Amino acid sequence: MIDKITNIKIEGEKQVQDALIEVLDLCPRCRTKEQRTLIINAYHFAYEAHKGLKRKTGEPFIMHPIEVAKIVLTEIRLGVTSVMCALLHDVVEDNEEISLEDVENKFGKQVASIIDGLTKITNIYDDEQNVQAETFRKMLMSIPQDIRVILIKLADRLHNMRTLDGMEENRQIVKAGETLYVYAPLARRLGLNKIGRELEDLSFKHHLPDDYKKLLQIIKSSEEKREKNFNNFQDRMRPILKRSGIKYEIIGIRKSLYATWIKMRERQIPFDEIHNFQTMRLIFDPKIRDSERMQCYRIFALITEEFTAKKGSLQDLVKNPKANGFEALIVDIMDYEGNWKEVQILSRRMADIAERGYSSEKGDKEEKLSEREKWIQSIGDQLINPESNALDFLDNFKLNIYTSEIYVFTPLGKIVKLPKGSTVLDFAFHIHTQLGFHCIGAKVNKKLVNRSHVLNSADQIEVLDSVSTLPDKSWMNQVVSARAKTSLKNSLKKQIKDNVQQGEIILKEVQSTLDFETDQASINKLVKYFHSKDKRELYNKIGKGLIGTEELTKGFRTVNSTSLFENLIPSIFKSKSSDNNHSINQEFSHKKPFLIEESVEDTSYSFSECCHPIPGDKSIAYKNPNGYITIHQISCPNAIKLNAEHGKSVAKVQWGSHLLTQHLSSIHLKGIDRKKIVHELTEVISTQMNVNMKSIHIDSSNGIYNGNITIYVSSLNALNSLISKLKKISGIKTVERIKN
Known part of the structure; x- marks a missing residue:
């Protein structure tokens, strides 16, 4: 096939040629011969690198980078360089004969740098290092340097998840786990909410297929009801908005199935009680003369004249956007059936950012460019202490992917944004690391509180400190932010390192006065004697003063005096090693x-x-x-x-078959309260089903009871049989296993 604009022959099967032409035609920046030639050259390089390779689905491997390029182009809206990198993203990783130097020589330093960020780490030989975590760290560390690395990687993961059916089940589970733990939350954090929702649902489908199918069935059964409610809102708002001269559209945005399942499980509520599963999003074309925020409030006034608004439900995320850039005015209204439904009011610009983040902005205006750079820098600021262990690094980065935040104030009125659940100690570390280390408490809204006090939005905080105060391990339970946790981890690690060095010196000094050997065998005996897990913990206890010189002397004498006796004991009397x-x-x-x-x-x-x-x-x-x-x-x-x-x-x-051994499990019950209900429950559990109970807790309020029962069962079949039996008791409405 010959490309009509460049007159370059495109290699490959017809399926592959057609897919590439589609990418070229979809690209708004590929109208010139030069730009089109760059993409075709990148394709030919990738085609030769992957020639003859097939995916698990059976199609040519080159189809994968082409589909990734299509996602980069149409769903994330990146440019020519990103499309080239999407086509080339697997060439170094999957072909040993191609190096980054080859890519740089052919396509330049910028493209090679992005491909490097996209390439998995394989040359790790230290068993203590984790290849998966090291690869994630490498990828995440690229964000401040070039945000396109992570955006292309998300496109790569999205296509892999869309075609996951071709993989073995064990690989499906691993890929789904990676996606739920890293990629989906990261997509959300970057404002790529549409991609984030799809990644969550595809992972949910493969990770927990039974739960996925059950929830999907529940959602489909209520589809008609949601459509009727949506049409009612549209019909009632249409004449009102038309009279006001507002150009608009109303769309329905659904929560992901996975997020819905998590919410149902955590709150122990049925699907019908998720009021914001489908949000009505009203998107308007703003008028130049007024600010977008003022126009949002005018539309809010029109909506609340027609519908009853829930008191206290208004959220102004235009004034205080979420960390991922999401802006909207949000309110809950009562629908025609008397249920609360969420409505979001957004300008066209806000709606674009709501689905694609700041990556959707063209950056043709200086103020937009600076806003985007500020956003990228805010991500980079979270990548603190890159020298730490890769697993710690990944956990710390995860801590920064918050969906909920609070806004608090310094004594001088400066706004500080913190993750929800932050304490006085989190605030102190945000202001300065040393202030965190010496924090003893604070005045919150002029009231004295301790450093573990949990903050709320609009609190004003004045931190109190003392130079004599130093952090200890318990402080880790008093913080939630990555900045505070990392600072404390580093401080505690340094304390332990100093204690270990001091402890080793003290041990050698005691040994020299007693003239005992300090070979590895003797150290191992001391480790056991002082109930430590290894010699590092032993040294730490000595250096910290938990083991004094007198105790250490006694320990040396005891382990050395028993050595001869142990050697005389026949091996048949010695206990087997665990x-x-x-x-x-x-x-x-x-x-x-x-x-x-x-x-x-x-x-x-x-x-x-x-x-x-x-x-x-x-x-x-x-x-x-x-x-x-x-x-x-x-x-x-x-x-x-x-x-x-x-x-x-x-x-x-x-x-295998399990009939005898017993395992702990818990169930939650809800129903209409009446006399003897507890007696009937225990009769079924203990007498009829012969199941042992560890604990039972029933609360009753306004004629409705809620209860949790912890029991011992041999298997899932036994638990399901018990649940089926309990559901037959009069007045019981729901019986569910409590998971996690």
Whole structure:
């Protein structure tokens, strides 16, 4: 095929040629021969690099970079250089014969730099480093230098998720976990809300397919009701807005299925009580003579003349936009059925940013450029302490992806933006690191509070400090912001490092006075004697003063006096090492299921306390660096994190038959209160179903009761049987398992 504008022959099968031509025709900046030639040259370079390769779906591999380029162009709206980089993003990673130098020689330093940011890290040989986390860190560190790296990576991940069906199930779970943990929240944080919603839903579909299908069915069953409500709002507002001369459109924006599922699970509420699943978004074309904010308020006045507004529901995000740039005037109104529904009022510019973030702006005006640069710099400011461990770095960055924020004031009236839930200590660290280290409390709105006091929007804070105050480990539980957590971690690490050095010196001094050997065997005995996990912890205790010289002297004498006695004990009387106490001899691999048979003696794995999995649950097994295996429910946030950070140390769980061993689980009940309801519940649980209860808690208010019951069950089948039985009790409306 010959391109008509450049007269360049396009290589490849017809399917591939047509896909590239579509990209070229969609590109508004590819009208000139020079720009079009750049993209075709990038395509030919990628075509040769991937020649003969097929995707898991069976199509030519080159279709993937072409589709990524299409997303970059149409859904994120980037330019020619970004389209070239999208086409080239896998050439260095997937072809050993191509280097970054080759890319630079062919396409220039800027393109090579972006491709470098998009290329996975493979040359890590230190077992303590995590390849996944190091790759994420490399990618995130590129944000202040060139935001296009992360935008192209999000396009790459979006296309991978759209075609995830072609992968094996274990790879689907890992990819979905990575996406939920890193990519979807990052897309939201960058203002790419449309992409963020799709990433969440595609991950939800593959990570928790049963929950996904159930929720999808519930949503489809109420589709007609939502459409009727939407049409009613449109019909009532149409004549009002027309009389006011406002050019507008009204669209429905849905929450992602995953966000809806999370909200239902966390609040223990049914789908019908999610009032903002579908938001009505009124988008207007602003008039030049008035500010956009004033026009938003005029439309708000028109809406609230026609509909009843919920008291206290108004949010002015035009004056105080979200961190990702989202601006809107938001209010809850009562629909024709008496239910509260959310309405967002936005200008055309605000609506564009709401879906694509600041990446959607053209940047042709100086003020727009400075606004975008300020936004990118705000992301860069969060990448503090890049020298830290990659996993710590990733966790700290995650802490900065907040959807909710508060605005507080300094004593001089300066506005400070903090994540929701921030404390006085978070505020102190935001002002200055040293102020945080010496913070003892504050005056909040002229009232004295301690440093763990949680702040609210509009609070005015005056921090109180003392040079004699120094942070300790408990302070980590008093902060939520990444800045404060990182500063405290670094301070505590330095304290431990100093203690370890001092502790080692003290130990050697005590040893020299006693004339005992300090070989590794002796140190290991001292570690056990002082109940420490390793010699570093032992040194830290000594340096911190928790182990005095007298105790250390006694310890030296005790472990040395027992050495001879231990050597005389026959090996058959010695207890077996816990390291050898593994009844499962199966090889652990992320490529095949980890089988769990019923056993009361197997100590090679444990069930996590965070989500309490039971046999039959869809679960994952995580093998830590010490070889110990932990079982998590697949829906557990920690499981999602483990898939994202340690994908090759995670395997799907396959359950054997479980009838005897008992596992903790909790259920939530709700219904109409009446006499003897608790008696009937316990009768069914204990007598009829022969299930042991750990605890039962029932609250009643206005004729409605809510209760939580913790029980011991052998498997998911046993739990489901109990739930089915409880639902038959008169007056019970809902019985659900409490997860995570």
